[in-house]
Amino acid sequence: MSASPGSVAEIQALIRSAAAAGTPLIPVGRRSWPGAGGWAPKEGRALDTTPLKRIRHYEPADLTITADAGIGLDELDAGLAENGQWLPIDSPGAGSGTLGAAAATGGFGPLRQRYGATRDNVLGLEVVTGDGRLLRLGGRVVKNVAGYDLVRVFVGSRGSLGVITRVSMRLFPRPEEDRTLIYRVRAERALAMATALRRGHLPVAAVVLGSGGMEGGGGRAATLAARILGGGRGAREITGRVVAALGADPDEALRDEASRRFHDRHRQWEDDARLMVRLRALPDRLDEVVAIAQPVAAAVAGEIAADARNGVVRVKTPAAPAGRDEVVAALAGARGRVEALGGSLALDDAAGELGRRVGWVGRGGGAGGIVRRIKSLFDPHGVLAPRCPE
Amino acid sequence: MIQQSLVRELRAICGSYGVLDDPDALLVYESDALTAYRHRPAAVVLPRTTRETRESVAAIARHGLPIVPRGAGTGLSGGAVALNDAIVVGTARMNRILGIDAPNRRAVLQPGVINAELSVAARRHGLYYAPDPSSQTTCTIGGNVAENSGGPHCLKYGVTSRYVTGLEVVLPDGEVIRIGGQGRDAPGYDLVGLFVGSEGCFGIATEIEVSLLPVPESVRTLLAIFDRIEDAGRAVSEIMSAGMLPAAMEIIDGATIRAVEDSVFAAGYPTDAEAALVIEFDGLEAGLKGDAERARRRCLATGAREVRTAQDEAERAALWKGRKKAFGAMGRIAPDLLVQDATVPRTALPSVLRGISRISARHDLVVANVFHAGDGNLHPNILFDRRDAEELERVERASKEIMRLCVDAGGTITGEHGVGLDKKHHMTLIYGPDELNAMWGIRRVFDPGETMNPGKVLPDETQPVAAAVPA
Ligand SMILES: Cc1cc2nc3c(=O)[nH]c(=O)nc-3n(C[C@H](O)[C@H](O)[C@H](O)COP(=O)(O)OP(=O)(O)OC[C@H]3O[C@@H](n4cnc5c(N)ncnc54)[C@H](O)[C@@H]3O)c2cc1C
Numbered sequence: 038m039s040a041s042p043g044s045v046a047e048i049q050a051l052i053r054s055a056a057a058a059g060t061p062l063i064p065v066g067r068r069s070w071p072g073a074g075g076w077a078p079k080e081g082r083a084l085d086t087t088p089l090k091r092i093r094h095y096e097p098a099d100l101t102i103t104a105d106a107g108i109g110l111d112e113l114d115a116g117l118a119e120n121g122q123w124l125p126i127d128s129p130g131a132g133s134g135t136l137g138a139a140a141a142t143g144g145f146g147p148l149r150q151r152y153g154a155t156r157d158n159v160l161g162l163e164v165v166t167g168d169g170r171l172l173r174l175g176g177r178v179v180k181n182v183a184g185y186d187l188v189r190v191f192v193g194s195r196g197s198l199g200v201i202t203r204v205s206m207r208l209f210p211r212p213e214e215d216r217t218l219i220y221r222v223r224a225e226r227a228l229a230m231a232t233a234l235r236r237g238h239l240p241v242a243a244v245v246l247g248s249g250g251m252e253g254g255g256g257r258a259a260t261l262a263a264r265i266l267g268g269g270r271g272a273r274e275i276t277g278r279v280v281a282a283l284g285a286d287p288d289e290a291l292r293d294e295a296s297r298r299f300h301d302r303h304r305q306w307e308d309d310a311r312l313m314v315r316l317r318a319l320p321d322r323l324d325e326v327v328a329i330a331q332p333v334a335a336a337v338a339g340e341i342a343a344d345a346r347n348g349v350v351r352v353k354t355p356a357a358p359a360g361r362d363e364v365v366a367a368l369a370g371a372r373g374r375v376e377a378l379g380g381s382l383a384l385d386d387a388a389g390e391l392g393r394r395v396g397w398v399g400r401g402g403g404a405g406g407i408v409r410r411i412k413s414l415f416d417p418h419g420v421l422a423p424r425c426p427e
Numbered sequence: 428m429i430q431q432s433l434v435r436e437l438r439a440i441c442g443s444y445g446v447l448d449d450p451d452a453l454l455v456y457e458s459d460a461l462t463a464y465r466h467r468p469a470a471v472v473l474p475r476t477t478r479e480t481r482e483s484v485a486a487i488a489r490h491g492l493p494i495v496p497r498g499a500g501t502g503l504s505g506g507a508v509a510l511n512d513a514i515v516v517g518t519a520r521m522n523r524i525l526g527i528d529a530p531n532r533r534a535v536l537q538p539g540v541i542n543a544e545l546s547v548a549a550r551r552h553g554l555y556y557a558p559d560p561s562s563q564t565t566c567t568i569g570g571n572v573a574e575n576s577g578g579p580h581c582l583k584y585g586v587t588s589r590y591v592t593g594l595e596v597v598l599p600d601g602e603v604i605r606i607g608g609q610g611r612d613a614p615g616y617d618l619v620g621l622f623v624g625s626e627g628c629f630g631i632a633t634e635i636e637v638s639l640l641p642v643p644e645s646v647r648t649l650l651a652i653f654d655r656i657e658d659a660g661r662a663v664s665e666i667m668s669a670g671m672l673p674a675a676m677e678i679i680d681g682a683t684i685r686a687v688e689d690s691v692f693a694a695g696y697p698t699d700a701e702a703a704l705v706i707e708f709d710g711l712e713a714g715l716k717g718d719a720e721r722a723r724r725r726c727l728a729t730g731a732r733e734v735r736t737a738q739d740e741a742e743r744a745a746l747w748k749g750r751k752k753a754f755g756a757m758g759r760i761a762p763d764l765l766v767q768d769a770t771v772p773r774t775a776l777p778s779v780l781r782g783i784s785r786i787s788a789r790h791d792l793v794v795a796n797v798f799h800a801g802d803g804n805l806h807p808n809i810l811f812d813r814r815d816a817e818e819l820e821r822v823e824r825a826s827k828e829i830m831r832l833c834v835d836a837g838g839t840i841t842g843e844h845g846v847g848l849d850k851k852h853h854m855t856l857i858y859g860p861d862e863l864n865a866m867w868g869i870r871r872v873f874d875p876g877e878t879m880n881p882g883k884v885l886p887d888e889t890q891p892v893a894a895a896v897p898a
Binding site for chain 2: 099185210272411
């Protein structure tokens with residue numbers, strides 16, 4: 038049972054009547070991440086945002102775009118490509134999702150070092166809050182400090198504070214060249230290479246690592262992929278320096294379309310996950326975090342992938358491990374160890390029972406009072422079912 | 428008049444040098460760099476640590492007095508002005524860099540650290556702090572966080588918000604919270620992003636974690652001279668739409684050029700020109716030459732009469748000099764200066780610049796434009812003499828018209844200086860009652876008693892009758 042309002046006014050009306058009836062709503066885009074990492078409960082009526090999908094304002098020379106929340110990032114990208122521009126959102130799963138969901142989940146992917154996270158590039162939002170009010174926040178200019186920055190609190194609020202109906206984003210020139218150098222090496226060597234790249238301060242756009250089934254090979258075999266974006270001479274120069282820093286020629290060098298496809302695949306890697314665990318700590322702890330992730334991968338027969346620049350390590354399995362005691366113990370143990378490093382372990386996807394037993398996000402931030410008050414400010418009747426963990 | 432018992436309490440917390448209540452000593456604190464607004468605080472407290480800040484805030488709260496956080500006082504919107512006998516809590520003695528974590532390109536600081544000093548300290552590790560307000564040799568990181576400050580190089584690198592990854596905050600009741608930290612990635616609401624730009628109204632940032640960037644290997648700087656400012660504006664928008672991403676693109680107009688050249692800061696810009704555009708590229712040496720050449724050709728094609736290129740660091744400094752000394756030079760030609768700060772879409776620059784010159788002509792005022800052109804962030808500065816009441820009135824009318832012009836062009840009323848006292852009455856140009864109500868609500872989430880920097884940012888008349896948030 039879901040509602041598909043065809044206008045913002047209908048969304049407002051729907052929210053108001055849901056508030057009166059006391060029936061919870063869950064805003065959704067293309068439903069590629071319905072549980073939203075434990076924020077969205079299973080029960081509740083879905084509020085479909087995909088009927089609203091027009092581009093409202095696009096002046097290429099401004100490098101900004103304003104569009105309805107329901108437009109797919111893939112649809113948007115096609116139009117931007119014609120003008121040599123792009124929206125470098127590469128958070129996991131983002132390619133198949135909507136613009137509104139990208140803003141609502143506020144994630145980031147390996148390109149963050151180069152382009153910033155989604156939250157850094159959202160310029161403005163239009164949002165219907167839990168009491169049916171329409172707020173127009175921020176704007177469509179790239180610098181704006183007029184008033185408190187409410188945009189930031191809605192980006193990443195995962196549908197718990199309001200339904201995002203329109204988004205203004207900062208755009209970037211599409212890189213002239215897209216190259217990826219691929220090294221197939223043992224896992225320890227891949228980690229050492231990632232460290233060398235980090236220390237070298239080279240302007241590599243992204244460094245990702247995969248193990249297990251990701252790029253073939255099993256056991257301790259791993260893949261390191263270094264992505265280089267830029268104009269001709271610059272890209273060639275960086276490529277040369279990366280090869281020099283790593284002391285070896287790549288096993289494969291991908292260009293343009295092939296390079297993009299490789300990273301699209303990497304982004305979609307978790308699409309079939311039934312269990313997805315995300316560990317994160319400071320980038321120089323990557324080796325330790327991978328070591329912490331390994332017993333989890335073993336317990337669930339999963340694969341590991343890492344975003345080296347951002348210190349993110351993910352474990353996924355396409356099978357659904359039940360809340361078996363050893364899986365729970367492995368996850369709890371890993372969370373303890375990564376939190377001791379100052380990091381975190383979150384379940385991005387999991388069966389409800391496992392999520393409840395392990396806890397979706399772990400240690401809270403210590404600002405629970407503020408989190409609760411923000412929720413009751415924007416959703417005073419508790420109509421929007423998703424909840425932010427405190 | 429401040430109660431002596433409170434002064435004694437604060438001295439017990441911060442030491443006898445940590446509290447100022449002598450009227451002469453308080454004079455320095457009566458305004459920020461926008462000197463049009465002056466109010467002397469009841470006292471100034473200068474804690475050295477989070478503990479001293481927390482205890483001071485709690486003591487002041489017990490006495491029911493309002494608090495105004497203050498960094499270096501370089502703000503340009505009246506944000507650090509103490510209304511209604513508020514007590515200023517200054518961060519001048521909290522000026523230590525607590526650590527630079529080079530492997531993770533991260534630094535942890537006390538809020539009173541001067542922006543430029545962080546980059547100096549980080550340089551040893553091949554790193555620097557990207558947001559570079561023109562006031563960077565004097566303003567504090569705490570002030571930058573509160574204002575979400577920008578700077579010339581934010582065109583390529585983004586503003587303060589992108590670089591703040593963690594905060595320790597003393598809330599108005601003295602409670603201390605930590606948000607973010609070791610990156611800003613933990614799941615949950617982006618409270619760090621919400622706090623950045625809160626203009627001292629949500630609490631006092633007592634510890635700040637920021638991310639650093641590697642120092643670019645090479646830099647190329649160009650200076651293009653134009654006979655028409657609209658052409659310079661067009662050059663900016665063409666360079667951007669051609670797919671180049673310069674680190675900075677800054678314009679100073681003819682009035683500013685002449686002010687600079689007439690001053691001790693003379694930089695050798697031609698005084699008959701109507702605009703000078705500074706363009707800078709940074710990155711690996713290999714890519715820069717091509718970029719600089721393409722930008723040079725674009726400038727010539729849009730009507731630049733000449734394009735100079737810096738060959739070394741000394742020449743680079745010379746090309747920047749006119750831009751960097753613009754404010755200093757203007758200060759010398761008129762007793763008063765109203766620095767405006769609006770952002771418009773880049774493509775609207777030429778038409779908005781024409782509009783500004785029409786407005787200034789109509790009101791018979793001198794307006795000098797200095798701005799972060801790449802971001803569309805304008806600073807039309809009105810030169811005047813406040814002793815002339817009639818002129819002051821024209822200044823106010825022109826200022827409002829300029830704001831309206833920028834908003835109508837799809838822009839906003841402040842790009843980096845904040846709302847403070849100065850722009851709070853312009854907030855209704857861009858926000859309706861629901862948005863302002865939501866902002867009141869979020870302020871009360873942090874500051875239910877409205878004791879932290881009261882009277883700033885939100886226009887008084889929009890204040891909702893009933894509190895939006897249950898306490
Ligand atoms: C010549 C000149 C050039 C300038 N150029 C630029 C520019 O290029 N870009 C730009 O963005 N700005 C610019 N500014 C404006 C100003 O320098 C910035 O806004 C700066 O960030 C203010 O820092 P400050 O330490 O002086 O803060 P203050 O002026 O002392 O305070 C500013 C605000 O921050 C609050 N505050 C200060 N410290 C804290 C804290 N620790 N916790 C909470 N709140 C706090 C205060 O209450 C106040 O509301 C310029 C100013 C001048 C005079």
